[in-house]
Amino acid sequence: MEPMVKHEGLVACMNRVNVDTDQIIPKQFLKRIERDGFGEFLFFDWRYLPDGSPNPEFELNRPEAQGATILLVDDNFGCGSSREHAVWALRDYGFRVILAPSFADIFYNNCFKNGLLPIRIPRDLYKQLSEAHARGEWRRMTVDLEQQTVATEHGVNLSFEIDPHKRHMLLHGLDDIGITLQYEAEIAAYETSRRPYQLVYA
């Protein structure tokens, strides 16, 4: 997995609450058996008009959002289905960081497995940043995972909280499975002391 230490990039803003994973990647694109190539289907139903042309109204299709690598979005982003395809699509499109007042739990976890950094920010700050963004006062920001700080080009600085384990994994691009297998002895020991209802009876 690609590590994430520091990232500077263009910010796209979506002023929407409860964006569910069905919107991020609609079900007709879940049938593929690969992890890559989902970016072109990101936000498909919002992004394209029925004739297949880009919907000029959609936030990511606006000229100022072209090349965005950071997404600023409202509450409860990634709710609904557990589909990791949503994260694959965001990453494949080019996003490395998402800032929102809150994320749905499964989506939040999935981000860290794919080098995508989700940052929770206070809702007041979200409103302040998105309104200033809409007024064109700023477009770019720098995110520093090591320092746990965010700095916008118009001078707003903030620090964010993140689970130290998740931070460590992302900073070093670590594979969870490799780490877990270091605890093989503990897992094997646990398995010898399982309770009767933990087993599957044939």
Next chain:
Amino acid sequence: MGKTLFEKVWDAHVVKELPDGQTLLYIDLHLVHEVTSPQAFAGLRFAGRKVRGPELTFATMDHNVPTVNPKDVRDAIARKQIETLEQNCREFGVQLAGLDSPFQGIVHVIGPELGLTMPGKTIVCGDSHTSTHGAFGALAFGIGTSEVEHVLATQCLWQSRPKTMRIQLNGSLQPGVTAKDVILGLIAKYGVNFGTGHVVEYAGSLIPELSMEQRMTICNMSIEFGARAGMMAPDETTIAYVQGRRYAPKGADWEACVAAWRDLKSDPDAVFDVDVVLDVNDLEPQVTWGTNPGQGVGISGAVPDPKDAKSEEEALAIRQALEYMDLKPGTKISEIPIQHVFIGSCTNARIEDLRLAASIVKGRRVADGVRAVVVPGSKQVKQQAEAEGLHEIFLEAGFEWREPGCSACLGMNPDIIPAGERCASTSNRNFEGRQGKGARTHLVSPAMAAAAALAGHFVDVRELTSEGVTA
């Protein structure tokens, strides 16, 4: 201080705790389906890893499966996904209830009915509605594909300890009001993210009155208000449900399990991070009008006016939902016409759901202009329903009677609601485009779906009399 049910199950599964708070949890049951597993198996193959606990891993296919002729998968990409699961199960030694199996069905329907789901277990699946299994007092939650790969390889999962919430459901349901109305009413009252970061325990005087299938309906939709998992303490109803099922323990093993389950409940002095109390005595049958499961109201209600919203954000959300749903503020719910009825999904496609719907449509006819479909949750549910003659009741009323699968809940198979048309659906999500691009979903109970099929619009199922339905 005492422990909550969740804490007891969590503590019993800790393999390793790191100083930074991460816990390696042992997973007792891993359910697998065709959509969220191919990349996980490919990851194993790439790294030369095996499935650590094939005996604890159980696969089926449900999301893509056609419900007219399940073996006639005309969508080449869907067929490839189904074949990939078959091949992966063979290669990695995982048990599969495939298209030929008498046990195939929606993963969250077959787990319980096969006795794989039991109290006290940790259960995961690459599907958010894994919360269903919490009805047994299991800790059950949905995971992403990377975590599916992790569980396949290690039979464990790294987790940070969630917060706890107790939701006390007190009172009794009026006739015609169901578990589905309880969970829809709860989400309508508290919103779609009030459970985020929490494992919920449902308690209160209502729970002992509910059958296991009703309990599963409530736990199933825990994810729809953001909860990590929903749980209910096992009781005699739970134990009676599990006993004798295909994979349930027998003899001395069974006795040992039952003895251990007696302690699986929150201690009287256990403390929850959040406590919620909901009285269900006056609860009405619920119907959603919007594009998330919290945008719903009782059948006597009306479509809300954004002007009455409590905040600017809520007003915006209502306006966006009404535009997509093509509804006007103030429209009475009972005046909304429907063109489709879908009785199915992991929320409401079990035998009791079908019995309830059949009891309402018996001897009546689906309204003109309505296409109504019943998709049983599993082969076993279908077989049981047919043994009871329910299929004949549905067919005589003008319903279609299909083969099991996820079907129109998410429309990954050919069962799609056309753009601009409305569906009274017993499923769990009314998101934009969920049942088909431009499709308009109204979430209801099986009773309300059946009643809407007869009337062609929503009606209060409590007012249906033997004289028939007023259209």
